[in-house]
Amino acid sequence: AAGVIQSPRHLIKEKRETATLKCYPIPRHDTVYWYQQGPGQDPQFLISFYEKMQSDKGSIPDRFSAQQFSDYHSELNMSSLELGDSALYFCASSPLGPSGSYEQYFGPGTRLTVT
Amino acid sequence: AQSVTQLGSHVSVSEGALVLLRCNYSSSVPPYLFWYVQYPNQGLQLLLKYTSAATLVKGINGFEAEFKKSETSFHLTKPSAHMSDAAEYFCAVSENPQGAQKLVFGQGTRLTINP
Numbered sequence A: 001a002a003g004v005i006q007s008p009r010h011l012i013k014e015k016r017e018t019a020t021l022k023c024y025p026i027p028r029h030d031t032v033y034w035y036q037q038g039p040g041q042d043p044q045f046l047i048s049f050y051e052k053m054q055s056d057k058g059s060i061p062d063r064f065s066a067q068q069f070s071d072y073h074s075e076l077n078m079s080s081l082e083l084g085d086s087a088l089y090f091c092a093s094s095p096l097g098p099s100g101s102y103e104q105y106f107g108p109g110t111r112l113t114v115t
Numbered sequence B: 001a002q003s004v005t006q007l008g009s010h011v012s013v014s015e016g017a018l019v020l021l022r023c024n025y026s027s028s029v030p031p032y033l034f035w036y037v038q039y040p041n042q043g044l045q046l047l048l049k050y051t052s053a054a055t056l057v058k059g060i061n062g063f064e065a066e067f068k069k070s071e072t073s074f075h076l077t078k079p080s081a082h083m084s085d086a087a088e089y090f091c092a093v094s095e096n097p098q099g100a101q102k103l104v105f106g107q108g109t110r111l112t113i114n115p
Helices: none
Strands: A005-007 A010-013 A019-024 A029-037 A044-050 A053-057 A064-068 A074-078 A087-095 A110-114 B003-007 B010-014 B019-026 B032-038 B044-050 B056-058 B064-068 B073-078 B087-094 B109-114
Touching: A005 A087, A010 A019, A019 A087, A019 A110, A029 A074, A044 A064, A044 A074, A074 A087, B003 B087, B010 B019, B019 B032, B019 B087, B019 B109, B032 B064, B032 B073, B044 B056, B044 B064, B044 B073, B073 B087
Parallel strands: A010 A110, B010 B109
Antiparallel strands: A005 A019, A019 A074, A029 A044, A029 A087, A044 A053, A064 A074, A087 A110, B003 B019, B019 B073, B032 B044, B032 B087, B056 B064, B064 B073, B087 B109
């Protein structure tokens, strides 16, 4: 079965640089979520999209922005990177709209290292 | 706001022994509860979910969990541990507001299986 695809899988950036993370949800999934998992920590919700509109926002820094495109893929844009942004970034998708299903399927994550 | 507490950041059991991972939740509305497993350097895989149907939920790999409203608990169990069960386990809660249902995770429990 198709899974959530994230690219790149690994990314190394320097401080103050920018990064773009991409997420391709499972086909026919219309809701996308982004989470950040720091070393040894639990995943923290950043932001979510339903039908290309932002549906909820968590602890996402103002330096980060995200959007969902017409083909439902999503991109997380990160600017002015800081050392503390080093983390595993997960994308998850779910089907049938925001209240139709309760299962989120996670991608393998993008490991971002800021040096 | 909802929250999750996982009791014990590390649990160690012998192969073949009972696995019990504890999760207590706090939610102002009837919650939706999930257990996810994370193997090293991998994404989160859904083990099982509770969404207000049967209180005893069976998941993959022989795991099950029981929702106990009076105790606000959703403990994860497996009768007989296998070496392949060694991983990080996260309990998560989601309310059902209008909009995408973000997950709030517990701190995680690292399960070690001794031969």
